[in-house]
Amino acid sequence: QVQLVESGGGLVQAGGSLRLSCAASGRTFSSYAMGWFRQAPGKERELVAGINWGAHNTYYRDSVKGRFTISRDNAKNTVYLQMNSLKPEDTAVYYCAATPGTLSIPSRMDEYDYWGQGTQVTVSS
Numbered sequence: 001q002v003q004l005v006e007s008g009g010g011l012v013q014a015g016g017s018l019r020l021s022c023a024a025s026g027r028t029f030s031s032y033a034m035g036w037f038r039q040a041p042g043k044e045r046e047l048v049a050g051i052n053w054g055a056h057n058t059y060y061r062d063s064v065k066g067r068f069t070i071s072r073d074n075a076k077n078t079v080y081l082q083m084n085s086l087k088p089e090d091t092a093v094y095y096c097a098a099t100p101g102t103l104s105i106p107s108r109m110d111e112y113d114y115w116g117q118g119t120q121v122t123v124s125s
Contacts, residue, residue: 002026002114004096009119012086020081022096022116030074033099035112036081038092049081050105059105086123093118
């Protein structure tokens with residue numbers, strides 16, 4: 001069993017930055033692929049960024065490439081999402097998710113076994 005707790009959300013002006021953290025319980029964190037999803041009101045939840053168990057591979061959706069960076073610290077059981085140059089359209093609830101490790105990064109929600117409770121990110125114009 002893995003429990004995930006996100007933090008770091010908040011209100012920021014357009015062009016600003018936030019760093020989200022997702023702390024995981026469990027001794028097998030290093031073997032899990034991790035993803036950051038987001039869900040805006042009235043929209044489907046979408047994968048924003050992902051990182052495989054060894055951080056060999058990362059994924060970013062096109063709209064955040066060059067602005068967001070996903071990273072992980074397996075010693076701290078934590079995955080991060082550094083978000084720079086934020087835009088109003090980045091406003092959403094951000095969730096971290098975990099799945100037993102593969103070399104690839106799953107893209108569908110149903111491929112992830114564990115979810116955090118979410119953290120709100122609001123970007124004002």
